[in-house]
Every structure is written in structure tokens, then in C-alpha cells.
Amino acid sequence: MILSRNVGRSLAAPVTLWLLAAFAMPLGVVMLLSLHEYSEIFGPLLRPPSLAQFQLVLGDGFYLGVLLETLLLAGGVTLVSVLLGYPLALWLVSVPTKWRSLAFMVILIPLLTNVVVRSLGIVLLLSPDGILNNIFGLVGIGPFRNMLYNHFAVMIALAQVFMPFVVLALYDTLQGTNPRVKEAAESLGASPSMVFWTVRFPMALPGLRAGIIIVFLMASTAYVSATILGGGRVQTTGLLVYREAIVNLNFPTAAALTLVMTLASLGFSGLVIFAFKFLMPWMNTARNSGRPNATLPAVPPVLMRTQEILGPVIYWILLAAAIGLLLMPLYLVVVQSFNDVPQASSARFRGFTLKWYEIVLSNGNYTDAFLNSVKLAVAATVIALALSIPAAFALSRFRFPGLPLLAVFWALPLSLPGVAIGVGMLKLLSIFIILPPFLGLLAVHVVLVIPFCISLLVASVHQLDRSQEEAAASLGANGAVRFFRIILPGLAPGLAAASIMAFLSSFGEVTVTGFLTTARMTTLPVRIYADATFALEPTVHAVSALTMIVTLIALAVLNKIFRVDRLYAR
Template identity: 50%
Template sequence: MTGRVGSGLLALPYGVWLLAAFAAPLGAVALLSVQQTGGMFDPILLVPSTEQYVELVGDRFYMRVFLNTLLLGVGVATACAVLGYPLALWLTRLPPRWKPLGFAIVLVPLLTNVVVRSLGIILLLAPRGIVASLAVELGLPRPDLLFGWFAVGLALTQVFLPFMVLALYDVLEGQEKRLDEAATSLGAGPAMRFFRVVLPLSLPGLRAGLVITFLLASESYVSAALVGGRKVLVSGMIVLKEGIEVMNYPLASALAMLMLFAGVLATFLIGRAIALLTPWIPGRPPLPRLRLPPALRRALVAVAEALAPIVSRLLLAIAILLLVFPLLLVAVASVNDSPQATVAQFVGFTLKWYALILENPRYLEDAWTSLQLALCAVAIALAISLPAAFALVRGGFAGREALGALYVLPLALPGIAIGLGMLRLLQWFNMVPPFLGILAVHVVLIAPFMLMLLRASVAQLDRSLEEAAGGLGATPARVFRRVILPQLGPGIGVACVIGFLNSFGEVTVTAFLTTARMQTLPVRIYAEATFSLENTVNAISTIFILVTIALLLLVNRLMPLDRVWRR
């Protein structure tokens, strides 16, 4: 009993931090959403009111923005699934020595700041950018693609496609290869093998990918603000405006809660739809089958088999180009002798934008703030995640798996709700420095990633070595220092690098909490990309990309990238 209690106590610091920096802000948002009045200094009433929700539902403008945001999330999730399958299948078929490079194509965009990737899409779709110039060369009219729903959808697809690829890769890599070989030996072509073998067996991964991409796309506002200009409005932008500019916290909180409810409902509906597509599982009703005339069916199968190789290669090329090409455009633009960041035409080579970064004290101060924030967040997240990982892997207490799911819950809930709630808490408890408020939220955002990576590392420890050391008289502290830590070293290093990149580049939640006196570098370049277009933005963005690549090379030396994300 003592051992069970002790192992449960290891998970306590993580839980306490979630209560203070996740549950408390979320509770504040829920409380504010049921207030009658929206004044900043109005007292909190404990009698709930539906006034804010009635105003939202009854206002056509708010409902149109809300529904458009949900449709945008559906479209992005669908596009990610269509592009994600060819890329995930390609990763599973790469030779072992090439898999780290394949994963780098996915992970570099994933861990690069969202502002950087949005700038790349702007350069891609600019009036005189690559796409427009190619259309003119083909004799087509110059397209106007920027600052619209298509541009925002493309930007969000580029941002969240890696999540879909990684979710699909996990299940596709674990599939029994002999099933595909058996289908081939029975005469099934590529299309039939995909729809009859690969797709049904990968539905759990598809469900996870759809849920993640929908939730993230429906709460995102950074890409919409940059790529959509002033023509595209999403719910996150309304929450930011009502909460920071207008200071109507009850209305902003009610909209944030509506987004949360929509996310929960979407998660349920996606799970239900996937369940209906798996009738072979006991207890699930069979789907009605569409019966076609044999001749028509054979013709459709023949067309599908003929088009499958072409379509799959085309989608794979589009997916890789979408992930990598915008980042290359940002790097090229950073040495372009053009005063505007969104000019895609190359005028001439220059390094003056990098020199201007070093001459501007604001960039250096903000970079130092971001570095301090990321390092502190990683240190705290490691301190609470490592004991929690041991508790979840080796603990014998009841409800261990449920606790593990609870500890990664921040990944599934809207970050803007957490940011709005923490903003209000910092205003109520104004003695708390803003840096500590941002730090608390950053720990919540990166700790689940680090916990999952560390949990896998702890599960792979060789316990026989610990038993042998204990049998030779080593104290528990010495066993931990001399036996456990050397085995955990690579896993800890990988978790810290991933946590650092996520914290250093975070902007969606941090934008709620920064002040005029304290701002992070990602929020700075987001603000400058929104209101001014000097090319220093691309130079800073290129530095972000290079730092990400360098740290991923370090991760790959500690542990191959494909092994990192199979955890």
C-alpha cells in the first residue's frame, strides 16, 4: 500500500500545476461566460445568467463567424486527411536510413513558428508570387488567391498536416505487412488494397488525426489574421478582440466556451462516424452496401486502379511541396533586397535585414525574453513530467490510465480559452508578474508533449539493471543517478528539445498575455507581420527555421527522428 501511495504522490506536482494553470483559467472563463454584465470592474455574480449566450446565438454576425470557423475546421481536417495518407504511407515504405530525412520533412514545419509558415503561404500566393506567375506562364489570367478563405484554408492545412501524418503513421507502421501482400496475391490493385485493407485498418489513426486537426484549425486565428487580411474573420479573432481590445470578457468567454462545446461535439461525432465504418467490431451494426451492376462495378474498379498511382504520386508531391516550399520562400525572401516582406519577386541579394535585426534592441530584448521563458518552462515541465511518467508507468494505484488521459487533456482543449482565463486571473491577482503567468501557461502547453515522450522512455528502462544494482548494495538515489539517468538521458534530451521549440515559438496563447513592457519574439513578429511588412520579419523567420533544423539534427543524434515520434 505504501508503494502505491508513494507512486501516486509522484504524479501530484503535475496535477497541482494543471489545477493552477489549466483548470483555474478554464474555470474563470466558464464563470465569466455566465455573467450578466461585461464591465471590466463589475463584481463577479455567483448567480448564473445565459445573457451572453443568448446575445451570441441571436446575433447573425457572431453566428456567421462561428459557423464559418467550424466549416473551415471541417475543410482543413478533410484536406489534411487527403494529403496525409500518401505522405504517411510514403514514410512507412522508406528504407530505415532515409526515414530520419523523411521525418525531418514533416517535423521541421511542425516545430517551426506558425507565423513563419503563414508568411511562406503569403509569399506563395502573392499577386506576383510563384503560383500567380506560373498561371500567367500557362496563359491563364493572374489569380487573386491571397486574403480569402482559400488562402486561410491552405495555410492551416500546411500548419496542421504534420499532426495528421504522425497520427496515421503510428497505425500504418504497425499494420501487418502480410495483409497487403495477401491482397496483392489475390489480384487486388493499389486502389482496392487501399480501400479494402489500408483504410479500414487505419481508421483509429484517422479518427485521432481528424479530431486533432479540426480542434486546432477551429481555434486558430494567427494564420487567418495574416493570410486572410481583414476579409476573413474566425472565432479566435473575435475572442481576442472582445477580450483584449473591447475588454468584454463575458462575451469573449461565452464564445470561447461555445468553441469548447463545438470541439467536444465534433470529437463525439467523428468517433461515432468512425465507429459506423468499423462494422467488423462486435456490437456494431453493419453498413448498408451499395449494390451496382457487375459491368458498372468492373468499369469503376478499372478506372480507380488506373488513376490510383497517378493520384497518389500527385498528392504526395503536393503534400511535400506544401510543407517545405513556403519555408524555402521565406529563406529566399530574407536575402531579397526588397523593402516589403510580401514581395515575391527577387530584386537582388542582400544581408542588410539580418544586420537590422542586430541593430534593433527590441528584437534582442524579445529574443532574450523568449529564451528565458522557454528555458524556464522546459525546466519546470521536466521537473513535474519525469516523476509523473514514473508514476504512470510503474505506479500500481487505481485509475492510472484515466489519470494519464487527464494529464494530456490540455492538448485537446482550445488554447485561447486558457489564454483568456489566465489574462483575467492576472488582472484579478495583479501582484503576480506577467512573466509568471505566461510561464505557467507555457508549462501547461509543453508538459503533455514531454510527459508522453518521457513516459515511453521510462517504459523502455531495463529494470533488471536496477535490481542488480540494488542487490549489490546501491542506495535508491545511487541507482537513480548511476543506472536510471544514463538510460533516460537521450529521452530526456529529446523531450527538452521538443518542449523548448514548442515554447519558444508559441504565439496563439501568448498573444493574450504579453504587455507593452514584456513581449516574446514570436508575438513581436506576428504584430509586425500584421501591421507592417518590413523584410526583417522574413530574416527573423529564417533564423527560426535554422534553429529548428539545428535542434532537430541534435535530436536525431540522440535518437532517430522516426523513433522519437513513434513514442
């Protein structure tokens, strides 16, 4: 038993040490910076603690206003994501098995496409001469010329970015529900509305809770979409943190803003967890009896009757809106890349041209940025896999004190604001100037993709046939032989899936990368972001279309190796 525990600890050590150095340390730096009394770029990191920065942030009406604006915006994004994501998750579960991998493409292609690309598509969707206004014109409504560069545009863009997380969280819960429960309710005479409120909706609540928390945490620190679609009129905390850290080099204020926003978001998460305890009473244990309390909150009869009449219509409207919001912006970006217009924001098609692709392919800056992104993504993928394989075995085959806490720690990069990691790592690189920027970017990218790799590889380790390993051991095969001859081939599908997901996630990352790039070390997503912010030519659409082609090819290869719908199967 002691030997087994030591082996498990040894397998868990590499990924833990990496996250301590590249994740926990930057967060610690952010905490120390927030306690600096004033900004001193070349000053020491350890100074006498002061609450001056928190007093500035919490005592200034401007900062408080932006904080409230961010929280309300994140709440609106979460609401839209849930309203559109829930019907999409129900549809995903109902799709026949043979078509489900294609249905998953609808979710994964936008999810793995760069956030800048998707934001550019929203610009084309909401522009005065865009497709949405053209549709409104067909029914005699509009045109609406003020849909861009406001909170509505930013909210729609962020909902398009984060809705897939709600869908996947709900799918994970819904596809694990026993269909006999629904059949039993129907056999007892329950109407479709009653089945929904007493079976399907309650069963989906754990996934809904996870989706709400994830989307709110991510939306509350987003700044890329706010920059592109806000037009300077929408201020968010993430945008202020970026400006304070990158433009003003005021790390203490940026750190204090980051921590205040993080605490506010975590406070919201706590409220969500508390509210869902009320909605899921069967998950609670009665204090005295020790038996589950399975009393469901009553559903008003008027809501039941309304759903019976309007439910199917609302479902199909929301489903069409969700699929349209996910795919239409990407389609518009591709069309715009062939559009002979002088400005990128002009959505009306004027004529076919390939000149934007010619400019992109002949522009050395784009080529260099692409190569930087490929090198970074490949290196991050290789290191993340090397760290995640032993971690997956530690989770699957060993039990030792502290393992559950380590598992939570390994998943933290998904739930804490990326801007916090960016600010902390930026300060570390400014202190250890001997380190190349590429190493800082690589360390952060590995942190960001590790949770995906571990979750995918754990499922693959569970599926390994241990009897083959035992048979090989009985025939004298040592550990190395068993690993390379039996374990590694058995992990091949999971490794392929984790590799492609990690590569695409790293290749398209821009939120944290934007803090750490330099003039000589710019990635393609950051270059697209810069061009989308300052340039007007549709070359940005051409390079965005090329990145989508890379994503499509990678997903097609992944689906051949390992059906993408099985990546999220229980």
C-alpha cells in the first residue's frame, strides 16, 4: 500500500510542479503586486504591504462603475448562453448516434476557432448592411443601425464564444441520464411538459450549474470581444486590467483590479451553488433523519399550460437561433475574405477577389506569426501530454491522501481568470529578463491545455485492459516494455484526441497570450487581434478563414481517429 501511494505521488508530481511554477507562482505575484502602495516598474517585488490599491479601486466611482458594468454584462452573457445552449444540448442528445459526431462539429468548430475570428463575424452579422438587417428588411423591419459598438453587440459576441461551454456541460449530464426514467414518467401518463419539469430539467441541473459558473467566470474577465465590438463605449474590468498592465505599466492597480473581479466572480459562483441547492433538494441530506430530501420545488400550473402550447415553437426558434449564432459569423468571415471591398466592416458583397489571400500569403509578418503559433502549439502539446499521461494514471489507478485536492488544483486554470495568469507571468518575465519570451508563453500555454489533456486521458486510461499488462508482466516484460508495447498503443486514440484538442486550444489562444507577446514573438491570433483593432482591410478575414480551414482539417482527422462525440461520453 505504501509503495502504491509513493508511485501515485511520483506520477502526480510532474504536473503539480509545473502548475506551481507557471500557475500558482504568477497568481502569487499578482497578490503581492496588489499590496504595493504605488507602481515602480523596476522596484522589488517584496515590499511592505499596503491596501492603497484596493482603496483606490473600491473608492473610485469609475472603477466601481466598470466593475458593476462588467458583472451585469457577464450576467447577460450567461443568461443568453443558457437560453440558447439548453435547447442545443437537448438537440445534441436526441441526434441519432451515426450523425452525432457531425452534430458535435457544430459545437466544436466555433469553440476551437479563435475568439477574434468569431468577433469579426459578429461585426459582419450586426453591421448596418449586414445579413441580420437584410433579413429584417425582408419583413419590413429596420434597418437597425445601432446594433454595433454597444453592450448588446459585446453580449452577443461573448454568448457566441461561451455558449458551447454550457452545451457541453449540459450534454455531459443529459447523455448520462437513464432513458428509462423518461419512459417510466410517460407510461404513468405524464404530459411532455410534466416530463420536462419533473425529469429532464431536474436531471440537467448539475450540468446547468457548472455551465453558468464557467460562463460567468470567463465572461467577467473577457476583453478581446469588448475591444472589437465595444468601439470604446463598453468598458470591462478585463479591458482595464489589460490597459493598466500593458499600456500604463501599472502592475499594482492591474493586480488589484484582477483580484477584486476574481473575488466578485467567485462570490457569484457561491450564490449560484447556494441557489442550486434549493433547486436540487434531493442532493441535500436531512439533518435529523439522514435520508435524502427528494421534494421538488412546485412548478406553477400556468407555466405547465403555457409550455404545452408554446414549448415546441419556442424550442425550435431558440435552437435555430443557437445554431445560427454559432455558425453564421464564421460563414460571413469566409465570404468576406473573397469580398472586393475597401473596408473589413463593409458586409455587402461587391465582387469576388483573391487579392486578400495574395496579400496574406506574401506578407512575411503573417507567415512569421503563423510559424510562431505552430511552434508554440506543438511544444505546448508535447509538454502537456508528457505531464498529463502520468497524472491520468495517478487519478485512475492510485489512491493516496491529497489526490482529490490535487485533481481540483489541476483543473483550476479552467476556472480562474486568464488575465490574472497573464499579469503575473508578465511581471515575472520583467524580473527574470534573461528568460526568452517564448518560454513564458510556453509555460502559460501548457498550463491552459493541461486540464483538457488530463480529462481526455483519464477516460482512455480507464478503458485500458489491465489483464494484458498482467499477462506481459508474467512473461517477464519489464515496465518500459509494457508501457511501449501495450499501454501506449492502447492510449493511442486518447493521445490523438488530446493532442489535437491541445494543439487547437493553444494555437487559437489570445486572451492570455496578448499580455506576453513581443514585437519579435507575436502569435497569429494576437496579430489578427491587432489588425482587427487598428486595420480596416479584409486581409484579416482571409487569414481568419485560413485558420478555420486548419481547425476543420484537424477536427476531421480527429473524428477519423476517435469520434468527437465520444470525447464527451461518460
